[in-house]
């Protein structure tokens with residue numbers, strides 16, 4: 001059953017503002033779309049999410065012809081959305097964010113191995129990283145046939161850029177974008193990402209099997225004491241992992257500021 005246009009536009013704005021509130025897109029970046037029959041609903045380019053209204057959402061044909069005349073331009077990533085709808089008839093909505101954890105992996109060119117997380121089935125396995133493409137160009141979605149069509153993925157990373165999720169509904173695509181940020185908080189992946197290959201835990205005089213010395217001190221490479229524990233290795237890992245997690249937003253923000261100055265809202 002098709003929803004009516006006002007309801008779809010209202011839902012898009014609500015989701016966009018929620019993503020902004022969550023910090024996964026900034027004020028002018030990211031984009032969402034919904035397909036309803038032969039009409040594509042697309043967020044506008046370079047508009048403040050806090051003051052966005054349903055009337056600002058554009059409608060297009062599947063070929064990209066703009067149907068709405070409201071003085072605004074559709075997102076510069078509209079070709080990516082249209083290509084994805086052509087690839088997968090089952091897709092009803094697309095969400096593109098620059099969320100911190102996803103972008104950190106995208107900057108590293110690494111897939112997110114989600115096999116250990118409960119969201120594994122939700123994503124149909126790991127979240128692969130597409131080859132880099134300049135934002136706003138067709139190169140951004142050159143790998144989409146492989147991942148979305150052949151492998152049936154519901155989420156991919158865009159190298160040096162961000163995250164794309166899809167769903168039958170906007171709610172489902174949104175939920176996948178949200179779940180990705182939780183899935184990526186996998187201890188193994190985070191450790192490897194932050195340390196550039198591995199995170200070695202040492203005690204003050206040398207390495208031990210669990211990364212804890214006889215006094216319960218947790219240390220990182222170079223012998224820096226991170227904390228002191230009375231517990232075993234699992235507690236130690238939780239403390240180290242917690243410390244590493246605190247670094248993720250700062251790392252991602254720094255990398256984004258330095259390397260992702262594109263505007264693709």
Ligand SMILES: [Zn+2]
Nearest residue numbers: 030161162264
């Ligand atoms: Zn983007």
